[in-house]
Amino acid sequence: MIAPLLTIDAILIVVAAWLAIGVAGIAALRNLGLVARVLFPLSAALSAALAGLALAAMAGTPEVAVLVIGLPGLPFHLRLDALSAFFLLLVGVASAGISIFAAGYFRPGEGTPPGLMCLEYHVFLAAMAMVLLADDAYAFMVSWEMMALSSYFLVTTNHRLPEIQRAGYLYLLVAHIGAIAILLCFGVLQANTGDYTFANMRAQNLSPFWASAAFLLALFGFGAKAGILPLHVWLPEAHPAAPSPVSALMSGVMLKTAIYGMLRVSFDLVSTTIWWWGVVALSVGLLTALFGVVFAAAQVDMKRLLAYSSIENIGLIVVALGLAIIFEAYGMRSLAALAMTALLYHCLNHALFKSLLFLGTGSVLHATHERSLGKLGGLMRFMPWVAWTALVGVIAAAGLPPSNGFASEWLLLQSFLFTGTLPNPYLKMLVPVFAAGVVLVAALAGYVMVKFFGVIFLGQPREERLAKAEDAGRLERLGLAWLTAGCILLGLFPVAMIEVIDPIPFQLVGRGLAQSGRVGDWLMLAPVSAERASYSAPLLFLIIAAIVMLTFLLVRRFYHGRIRRAAPWDCGYPFQTARMQDSAEGFGQPIRQIFEPFFRMHRELPSPSDEAPRYRVVIEDPMWGWIYVRIAQATEAVSRTVGMLQRGRISIYLLYSFVTLVALLFLTQA
Amino acid sequence: MNLEGFLAQLAAMIVALVAAPLLVGWVNMCRAWLQNRTAPPLLQQFRVLHKLFWKESVVARNATPMFRIAPYIVFSCMLLASMIVPTLSTNLPLAPAADAIALVGLFALARVFISLAAMDIGTAFGTLGARREMLVGFLAEPAFLMVLFTASLISNSTSLATIVTTLAHREFTILPSLALAGVAFTMVSLAENARVPVDNPATHLELTMIHEALVLEYSARHLALVEWAAALKLFAYSCAGLALFFPWGVAQANDRGALLLALPALLVKLAVGGFLLALIETVTAKMRIFRVPEFLATAFLLGVLALLVHLLLGA
Numbered sequence: 003m004i005a006p007l008l009t010i011d012a013i014l015i016v017v018a019a020w021l022a023i024g025v026a027g028i029a030a031l032r033n034l035g036l037v038a039r040v041l042f043p044l045s046a047a048l049s050a051a052l053a054g055l056a057l058a059a060m061a062g063t064p065e066v067a068v069l070v071i072g073l074p075g076l077p078f079h080l081r082l083d084a085l086s087a088f089f090l091l092l093v094g095v096a097s098a099g100i101s102i103f104a105a106g107y108f109r110p111g112e113g114t115p116p117g118l119m120c121l122e123y124h125v126f127l128a129a130m131a132m133v134l135l136a137d138d139a140y141a142f143m144v145s146w147e148m149m150a151l152s153s154y155f156l157v158t159t160n161h162r163l164p165e166i167q168r169a170g171y172l173y174l175l176v177a178h179i180g181a182i183a184i185l186l187c188f189g190v191l192q193a194n195t196g197d198y199t200f201a202n203m204r205a206q207n208l209s210p211f212w213a214s215a216a217f218l219l220a221l222f223g224f225g226a227k228a229g230i231l232p233l234h235v236w237l238p239e240a241h242p243a244a245p246s247p248v249s250a251l252m253s254g255v256m257l258k259t260a261i262y263g264m265l266r267v268s269f270d271l272v273s274t275t276i277w278w279w280g281v282v283a284l285s286v287g288l289l290t291a292l293f294g295v296v297f298a299a300a301q302v303d304m305k306r307l308l309a310y311s312s313i314e315n316i317g318l319i320v321v322a323l324g325l326a327i328i329f330e331a332y333g334m335r336s337l338a339a340l341a342m343t344a345l346l347y348h349c350l351n352h353a354l355f356k357s358l359l360f361l362g363t364g365s366v367l368h369a370t371h372e373r374s375l376g377k378l379g380g381l382m383r384f385m386p387w388v389a390w391t392a393l394v395g396v397i398a399a400a401g402l403p404p405s406n407g408f409a410s411e412w413l414l415l416q417s418f419l420f421t422g423t424l425p426n427p428y429l430k431m432l433v434p435v436f437a438a439g440v441v442l443v444a445a446l447a448g449y450v451m452v453k454f455f456g457v458i459f460l461g462q463p464r465e466e467r468l469a470k471a472e473d474a475g476r477l478e479r480l481g482l483a484w485l486t487a488g489c490i491l492l493g494l495f496p497v498a499m500i501e502v503i504d505p506i507p508f509q510l511v512g513r514g515l516a517q518s519g520r521v522g523d524w525l526m527l528a529p530v531s532a533e534r535a536s537y538s539a540p541l542l543f544l545i546i547a548a549i550v551m552l553t554f555l556l557v558r559r560f561y562h563g564r565i566r567r568a569a570p571w572d573c574g575y576p577f578q579t580a581r582m583q584d585s586a587e588g589f590g591q592p593i594r595q596i597f598e599p600f601f602r603m604h605r606e607l608p609s610p611s612d613e614a615p616r617y618r619v620v621i622e623d624p625m626w627g628w629i630y631v632r633i634a635q636a637t638e639a640v641s642r643t644v645g646m647l648q649r650g651r652i653s654i655y656l657l658y659s660f661v662t663l664v665a666l667l668f669l670t671q672a
Numbered sequence: 673m674n675l676e677g678f679l680a681q682l683a684a685m686i687v688a689l690v691a692a693p694l695l696v697g698w699v700n701m702c703r704a705w706l707q708n709r710t711a712p713p714l715l716q717q718f719r720v721l722h723k724l725f726w727k728e729s730v731v732a733r734n735a736t737p738m739f740r741i742a743p744y745i746v747f748s749c750m751l752l753a754s755m756i757v758p759t760l761s762t763n764l765p766l767a768p769a770a771d772a773i774a775l776v777g778l779f780a781l782a783r784v785f786i787s788l789a790a791m792d793i794g795t796a797f798g799t800l801g802a803r804r805e806m807l808v809g810f811l812a813e814p815a816f817l818m819v820l821f822t823a824s825l826i827s828n829s830t831s832l833a834t835i836v837t838t839l840a841h842r843e844f845t846i847l848p849s850l851a852l853a854g855v856a857f858t859m860v861s862l863a864e865n866a867r868v869p870v871d872n873p874a875t876h877l878e879l880t881m882i883h884e885a886l887v888l889e890y891s892a893r894h895l896a897l898v899e900w901a902a903a904l905k906l907f908a909y910s911c912a913g914l915a916l917f918f919p920w921g922v923a924q925a926n927d928r929g930a931l932l933l934a935l936p937a938l939l940v941k942l943a944v945g946g947f948l949l950a951l952i953e954t955v956t957a958k959m960r961i962f963r964v965p966e967f968l969a970t971a972f973l974l975g976v977l978a979l980l981v982h983l984l985l986g987a
Contacts, residue, residue, distance in 0.1 A: 380794060382736045397855065402786060403770070403777040412773055415817075422825055422983060430983055438976045441814040448780055448813075449806045452787050456802060461794030462734060526768060535830040540779075541769035542752070549748035552743075557893050561725045570732040571889055572795040583791075584799035592807045596965050 009055055010065040010082040011089065017131050020045060020124040027120025028548050037116040042105035043477075046125060053094030059087040065135065068672055072144065079199050081137035084505035088346060089134045089262045095488060096143065096353040097127055103361045103481025104247035106474070107368070119245075126152040126251065133259050139188035139198035146184065148225075150177040150279050153256060155250040157240045159658055168425070169239035170639075180226025184263070188217035192273055203271045206207060213274050220267035221283065228260035228316045231290040232625045237295075242305030242373070246364025249305060253312040254357035258349050258436045261319055266347075268327060277331035279519050283324030288439045288473065291317025295446040296600050299453065299593040300621050301411070302375050302586040304363050307454055308356065311399060312448075315352045318427045319345055319438060322414050327436070329417075330400040330430065330511050337420050339507035340529055343515055344413035346503045351406040352493060355398035358485040359454075365478055368456060369471035375453075375586035380463035386473040389459040391482040393492040400451040403443045404539040404546075407490035409499075409527070412537055416529055446593075453589045462580040476537055494539050498526050538643040587619050594621070602627060677765040680931075681755065684764060685893030688754035692907035693717035693900065702950035707819035717903065720895070724896035732889055742789030743890065743897035749782035750904035751845070756776045757911045760934040761923040762833040770818040771830040775912070776813055779864070782901070783809045790886040804961060808863050808870065808882065815860045818975025822853040823916050825982050832915065833901055840919035849982035852974050854917050861909040866902070868953040868962050880958065901973035907942075914941050 059065070059082055064559065069078035080508040102226040102365050104123070108116050154177070158170035190212055205663070208216065231236035241249045268279065287310055293311030297346060301307035302418035318604045322345035329338035363373075368668075370376055382389040398407035402598040418437040424430050463469055492499055499518045508514035515529055528536040557563070572578055608615030646656070697717045704711035705789045731740065756770050770778065787802035788954070824830045827838030862871040866883035873883065915922065921937030923930035959967060 066865055085817055188674070240796070251687065354791065382792075383734070385723050397781075397784070401777070401782070402781040402784060403774050406963070408774075408777050411699065414779075415773055416830070419821065419824055431980060434821070434983060435981045438972070438979070439819055440813065441817045442810075442972075445780070445810040445813040448784055449810045452784055452791075452802065452806050456791035456799070460736070460738065460791040461799065500704065528768075532768060533829055533834050534829060535771050535773075536768040537774050538769040541766070542774065545752055545766065545769070546745070546748045549751055550744040553747060553897065557725065557897075561893065562728075564728045564729055565914060566730050567733045568730050570793045570795050571730075571891075572793075575796075578795060580794065582796040583794050584796075584803055591800070592803065595962075609716055672984060 004130065006585055008065045008067070010067050010080060011060045012055050013052060013082065013131065013135070014067065016048050016055070018130045019048050020128040024121040024124035027117040027124070029117070029404035031117035032115050034110050034116045037120045038105050038108055041120055042101050045127070046105070048632045049094045049098035053091050053098060056087045057089035057502070060091070072331055076140050078141035080135040080141065081200070083136060083507045085262070087266060088503065088506055089258060090131060090160045090260055091352050092353050093127070093130055093134070093255055096357045096485070097251065098485035099481045099488070100247050100250045100357055100361065101434045102484065103364070103478050106477030106481070107245070107247055107364055112479040114161070119156070119159060122152050122155045123248070124233055126156060128508055130259055134262060137200045139192070143181070143185060144182060149256065149259065149470070150174070150181065157244045159245055159248070166243045168244040169236070173236045173240040176226050176233060180233070183219045183226070187216050187223055187267060190216040190219065192363070200271060207273055210274065210276060213272050214276060215666055216272055216281065217268055217279050220264055222284070224260040224263040225286070228257050228320070228410045229287055229329030230316060230320055231293055232629050234290065234294070234313050235623060235630060236659065238306050238309040241312065242303060246367060250357040250360035250400055253360055254353040256433055257312060257316055259354055261316070264323060266511070269330070275327055275331045276371060277429070280324040280328030280331060281429070281432070283320050283434050287317045287320030288325055288436055289317070290320060291443045292439060293600065295443050295450060296405050296593060296597045297623070298450045299446065300590040300601065304366070304375055304378070304454065304458060305373055306359070306361065307375070307450065308359055311447070311450060312356055314447060315348070315356070316444065318414065318440065319348055319352070321436065322348065325417055326511070332425060334423070335511050335513035337417060338418070339513045339515055340413065340512040341417040342507045342511060343500055343503055344410055344417055345449065345505060346414060347496070347499060350499070351410050352397060354409060354485050354488045354492065355395040359392060360393040360401065360480065361478070361482055361485065362388050362395065363463060365474040369592055370468055372465070375457045377465050378458045378468065379461045379580060379583065380459070380468060381471055382459040384469065387473045387479050388482065391486045392459065393455060394489050396451045398493065400448040402448070404493055404543040406489050409493060409496040409539060413529065414589060416535055431526035439583060449593065453586065457586050457589060461583045463477070464580045464583070494543060500527070511512055526540070569619045581665040600624065652660050677763055680761050680763050681765050684759055685751065685755050687759060687905055688751065688852055688904060691898055691942065692754065692903035693721065695907050695910065695942055696903045698943060698946045699950050702947045703953055705953040706950055721896050721900060724899070725893050727892035728839050729894055731768045734793065736792055739789050739792040740894065742785045743901070745785045745895040746782045747897040747901040748900040749778045750908060753778045754908040754911065756832060758836045758915050758922050759911045759929055759938055762836050763923070764833065766831045768831065772791050772824060772832055772835070773817065773830055775832065775897065776817050776820065779905070780809065780813055786886055786898070788961065789857065793889050797885045797888065798887050801882060801888070804882045805886055808964060808968065811965060812860045812863045813970060815968060815972040815975045816864070818979055819853045819860065819916070822849050822975070822978040822982055826850070834917045836919045836922055839916065840922060840934065848985060850917065850979045850983060852978035856971045856978060857913055859918065859967065861913060861969055862952065865906045865909055869956045870967065871923045872958050877883035880961070910942055910945050918920035
């Protein structure tokens with residue numbers, strides 16, 4: 003008898019097909035045409051299929067499957083519930099755009115051959131899907147490690163460059179420190195039963211101490227992957243080092259698997275919730291967000307700027323997580339649902355707009371061979387397709403209405419405004435301060451995005467060869483257009499999206515927004531009631547568009563539309579060169595000045611009499627000095643002490659053995 | 673949308689379009705009087721707009737479509753913003769489309785577009801203006817939002833109409849939280865509307881200007897739209913301030929008698945407000961640009977303090 007095909011089986015077929023594409027890539031190791039024109043578009047189609055399947059599974063009942071692979075007696079338990087399905091949807095939607103872009107992106111050249119890249123890329127995709135499906139610690143950790151390793155190899159595509167080797171090493175190191183914490187977390191969660199299935203973990207009733215230990219380990223372990231402070235150091239090194247589609251995949255999608263892990267542990271696997279977990283998450287999240295956005299404003303490399311902006315967004319997502327935990331701990335289910343909806347919505351938004359922006363930088367990189375903001379500029383005229391799609395991403399990343407970024411930030415701020423009803427008076431005081439911080443971060447994100455877009459695409463080209471830059475190719479445009487359309491749809495129809503998300507808060511906190519009939523109709527988003535708060539993206543967009551059209555027509559009707567092209571006015575100053583514009587350093591200068599304690603800055607300023615004046619600012623991450631260098635020094639000190647044992651003389655070692663033996667004898671005696 | 677609501681919305685739009693340049697003209701008149709100068713006529717702004725619309729627009733050769741679209745978008749954002757702030761009546765059909773947070777978002781959208789347009793030509797002043805505008809913006813925006821949050825917590829709503837209704841219906845007492853929020857709001861609106869002590873609307877001294885540097889490359893109809901948008905922004909901010917701190921006189925829903933009184937009440941309040949603005953501009957000196965972050969950080973902290981005071985005292 004053949005059982006009917008479940009959605010989870012169909013998803014596993016997609017995963018298997020990805021792996022098959024990877025193997026096919028190995029077969030066509032150096033055949034770029036086959037890899038780029040056949041395999042990657044095929045993979046994009048699979049991604050779209052995955053998105054469709056996941057969307058169908060969102061509303062369905064949880065499905066389970068057991069895969070008999072790996073060690074004997076340790077099969078992979080898999081489970082597809084609403085939470086997994088949502089993140090699978092995210093993977094599918096984002097990777098569909100990224101893969102089709104990648105099909106047009108890879109060029110013959112140095113580094114890893116395209117077939118090998120294809121294998122790594124698809125193992126990475128498959129591993130992310132498996133992480134989301136895993137229902138026992140064994141399957142989870144195996145997939146998690148596969149994800150880390152495949153992305154390590156992708157990061158080190160140009161492995162001949164020393165800084166990329168270094169970035170890859172750092173990434174691998176932090177990934178494994180995180181993995182250890184996750185492993186320990188699962189160890190705590192199974193509570194000495196020896197059964198590592200998630201079903202067993204859910205059944206355990208941990209004491210508050212062990213539950214807190216599990217939560218903190220999860221926050222640390224998944225935080226290392228998500229890039230929360232102070233474990234973020236690998237992120238601005240590794241994400242920019244990878245080829246742009248891979249950067250997009252890592253920043254847009256992989257970081258979300260860590261968020262998935264945090265949600266899975268703190269709302270599903272641990273049965274209790276304690277309010278101070280939320281405060282920890284809020285504090286860490288806000289610090290991460292603030293740090294990320296301030297550093298993003300100071301960057302001069304476009305991909306590093308985006309990587310820091312990802313840190314900021316992850317920070318905001320963790321803030322929403324903290325808020326959801328606090329509400330859940332006090333039994334305020336509807337508010338927890340609100341915060342969680344904001345969290346999930348922002349995850350999806352960030353996946354789309356950050357992928358879009360990273361892909362945009364990829365096209366710029368190909369057209370100009372330049373990553374440094376100081377040597378770009380004016381590309382809107384030469385690469386209009388990339389520029390206009392990037393503009394949509396920029397508006398979303400800056401959180402401006404009517405974009406999708408604004409919709410999720412709006413929900414987050416709304417959930418902050420309800421904290422006045424919290425029973426704990428200290429929390430009631432504390433949380434508005436966090437709200438102020440979140441608002442500051444959101445406003446700074448606008449600064450960062452103006453810098454990003456303005457310096458790359460607007461103004462005069464800072465180098466002459468930029469005028470020869472060519473717009474993105476056909477497949478690249480398709481990928482950009484897919485993600486842009488996603489951003490626009492998510493922005494204009496937030497209520498529809500919230501209805502899709504709804505089963506998850508219902509599953510995790512027992513209440514959903516739409517399920518309690520409180521999101522409003524398709525036009526008007528009103529999470530609580532229309533008197534309380536409402537926002538309508540489609541109306542806002544329509545009115546703005548209508549006024550723009552009407553003004554345009556009226557001006558032409560009553561006056562005229564004549565235009566004359568001339569040299570720029572610039573207060574009548576006749577000599578204008580591209581070097582008179584703000585450099586990337588210059589645009590970030592106010593931020594560097596205001597947030598000076600955040601930075602470790604080295605500045606070389608020329609004196610008036612310098613023959614060859616040189617101005618240089620180097621900004622370093624202060625976390626290196628504050629934490630990592632100290633850990634390294636402590637490790638060295640400890641190893642020096644231990645090293646004193648090694649004398650290189652056999653008699654001394656015999657003495658050690660003898661002393662150990664005697665000590666052990668004493669112990670067994672006692 | 674019923675007919676009455678539609679008419680109220682239309683009236684709000686027309687009042688905004690007409691009153692905004694009048695308000696700017698009035699402030700300029702008051703300032704001239706206070707400074708012992710002969711004042712320009714009240715309708716001067718309209719003449720300027722009319723003149724600018726007739727002129728031929730001169731656009732830099734390397735300008736992208738971004739440069740030409742931006743004035744329309746900025747104008748549209750500001751007009752929409754002044755349409756959703758309750759000026760005459762709280763019965764506005766468009767008001768539910770954007771609450772207090774979305775209002776701040778609209779201002780931010782306009783700011784980002786005008787800054788991008790200023791960077792488009794690639795002149796030294798354009799980028800300088802954009803950088804300074806964003807600097808003012810990222811500090812003023814959270815401060816404004818804190819003020820709005822305080823009012824939202826008092827009225828348990830972020831909808832502007834509900835806020836105004838709640839605030840207008842309480843008995844007249846000075847709430848400490850609202851007082852702090854009022855100070856913060858005043859500071860923010862000075863900064864946001866490019867007024868002394870943050871910027872000088874009358875200056876053309878390059879190194880000190882913010883708003884003027886932003887719009888330096890614009891001419892004719894584009895400049896007219898940008899200037900009209902700036903006037904609308906001043907109007908929207910003034911009305912937001914009046915709605916939050918002096919909401920009496922705004923007609924509530926279904927109160928037609930009050931609607932007749934609302935317009936004179938609004939004009940009187942705006943006239944007083946405009947005079948106070950001119951007074952502030954006359955008696956204070958412009959700050960160095962480096963001191964602006966301090967000024968705005970103070971406003972931000974006052975806003976946060978207002979929020980905390982409300983939660984602490986419940987008032």
